Amino acid sequence: MSRSLQEAKHVLEYPYRRSVGPVLGRFFGALAEGRIEGVRTQTGHVLVPPQEYDPQTGEATGEPVAVASTGVVTAWAWVDRPRPKHPLANPFAWALVQLDGADTALLHVVDAGEMARMKTGMRVRARFRDERVGEIRDIACFEPEEAR
Amino acid sequence: MTEIVKSITTPIRLEYVYRPGRATSRFLRGLAEGRILGQRCPVTGKVYVPPRGASPTHGVPTEEEVEVRDTGTVTTFCIVRIPSEGLSIPPPFVAAHILLDGADIPFFALIHECPFDQVRMGMRVKAVWVSKEELAPTFESIRYFKPLDEPDAPFESYREHL
Numbered sequence: 001m002s003r004s005l006q007e008a009k010h011v012l013e014y015p016y017r018r019s020v021g022p023v024l025g026r027f028f029g030a031l032a033e034g035r036i037e038g039v040r041t042q043t044g045h046v047l048v049p050p051q052e053y054d055p056q057t058g059e060a061t062g063e064p065v066a067v068a069s070t071g072v073v074t075a076w077a078w079v080d081r082p083r084p085k086h087p088l089a090n091p092f093a094w095a096l097v098q099l100d101g102a103d104t105a106l107l108h109v110v111d112a113g114e115m116a117r118m119k120t121g122m123r124v125r126a127r128f129r130d131e132r133v134g135e136i137r138d139i140a141c142f143e144p145e146e147a148r
Numbered sequence: 149m150t151e152i153v154k155s156i157t158t159p160i161r162l163e164y165v166y167r168p169g170r171a172t173s174r175f176l177r178g179l180a181e182g183r184i185l186g187q188r189c190p191v192t193g194k195v196y197v198p199p200r201g202a203s204p205t206h207g208v209p210t211e212e213e214v215e216v217r218d219t220g221t222v223t224t225f226c227i228v229r230i231p232s233e234g235l236s237i238p239p240p241f242v243a244a245h246i247l248l249d250g251a252d253i254p255f256f257a258l259i260h261e262c263p264f265d266q267v268r269m270g271m272r273v274k275a276v277w278v279s280k281e282e283l284a285p286t287f288e289s290i291r292y293f294k295p296l297d298e299p300d301a302p303f304e305s306y307r308e309h310l
Contacts, residue, residue, distance in 0.1 A: 010164040015233050019155045028153035037150075085161060134153040 023052045026064055032134035036126065037064045038102050048102035069126035070145060071099035071106075078115040088141060093118050097142055111141040171201030174213065176285035182277055186251055188212040194252035216250035218275035220293070221301040223247050223254050223309045227264050242267050246293055247309050254309050261294035270300035 020028060023039060027050050030037040039050035039061045046065050047054070054061055076095040082088055087109050095118075096105035111127075112118050123145035132138035168176060171187060175198040178185035187199035187210035195214045196204070203210050225244035228237075242264060245254035259267055260276075273293040283289050 006167070008166045008168070010166045011161065012164065013159060013161040016158045016160065017155050018158050020153060022152060025152040025154060026150060028156065029150040032153070033150060134151070135156045 021052060023050045023061065026050070028134040028136075028138075030064075030066075031128075031136070031138040032132045034128045034132065034138075036067050036069055036099060036139075038067050038099075038104075039063070040065050045103040046101060047104050048099050048106050065101070067099045067101035069099070069128075071097045071102070071124060071142075073110060073118070073120060073122045073124055073142075074098050074105045075120060076110065076118050078118060080115075087137065091115070092141070095124075095142065097124055108136075108139060109141045111143055117144060169201055171199040171210070173285075175199055176287075178215075179287065179289040180283050180285040182280070182283055182289070184216050184218055184248060184275075186214045186216050188214050195250060196253050197248060197251045197255055214250065216248045218248070218277075218290075219296060220246040220248040220251070220255070220273060221306050222259070222267065222269060222271040222273060223306045224269060225259065225267055227267070240264065244273075244293070245309075246273060247306050252309075257290065258292040259294070260292040266295075268300070270303060270306070272296040272298040272301060 027037055036048065037050065038046045038048035040046055040063055041054040041061050042059045043054065043057065046067065047061065048067055050064065051061060053059065074096045076093040078093050079086065080091050082090065082092065088111055093110040093112055095108060095110045097108055098105040110118065110124055124142035125145050126139045127141055127143050129138055129140045175185050184197060185199070186195040186197035188195050189203035189206060189210050190208060190212065191203060191206040195216060196210060197216055199210055201210060202208065223245045225242055227240060227242050229240045231239050242259040244257060244259050246257050247254045259273060274296050275290045276292050276294050277283070278289055278291055
């Protein structure tokens with residue numbers, strides 16, 4: 001019986017452009033200015049990233065709220081071998097970061113150097129890019145707050 | 149005043165290494181010889197092209213190899229006029245499902261040498277191959293299909309394949 005042909009490379013790529021709406025649009029606009037904004041719900045919670053509707057009540061959310069660029073890691077997963085499209089080329093952690101002033105956590109990456117430095121509850125600080133365009137990558141990563 | 153961002157690009161890219169397996173490899177090697185090879189389901193007798201090595205309806209191995217002809221019937225088609233990123237063929241062009249003679253499943257291909265307003269369901273077509281020197285184990289060995297000077301196939305002959 002004949003063998004399989006070896007293999008062929010196949011790339012599937014969708015170049016989506018997505019309209020973000022007024023609430024996320026403001027969030028991204030703030031990122032371009034080096035700030036992080038959430039939104040306050042009618043029950044007083046602060047959602048970061050902001051949403052148009054409160055996921056708990058379904059009510060429309062209210063005013064934008066500035067939050068800190070520091071926060072706490074609530075969950076994380078270490079990536080030992082980053083793939084080409086990952087935000088960092090060196091090993092890093094995907095992490096949920098609850099920013100100071102927010103009641104929800106933001107999914108981002110923590111550049112901790114090695115897994116041993118990662119800990120749930122650790123304090124981190126956002127590092128912004130110098131050139132920002134109004135998207136989530138305007139935050140290059142989060143870094144442990146204590147000196148490395 | 150913060151400027152509101154209206155849209156963001158969120159590309160999704162999937163990089164596959166595709167291994168065709170034995171059945172599809174035989175099909176691709178057949179193309180390199182200018183032949184179109186399928187496989188027959190031992191339960192239903194249906195011939196699948198390209199073969200995947202198993203019957204999609206009964207899950208059993210399809211071991212009997214069947215050569216089908218490079219002529220067939222257009223079952224359905226689409227005239228593509230809108231360009232899009234990543235499309236390797238410049239529009240306008242005609243994409244069609246062609247039920248090859250001897251096969252029981254339509255085969256995707258382009259149709260040329262025919263004005264767009266004359267492409268129709270039931271139209272009889274024939275494969276135009278690359279030159280002998282250019283034949284290779286790839287779908288690109290068939291350049292496109294062109295109309296045959298034959299009466300249209302009756303609807304009943306392909307109604308099960310739409």
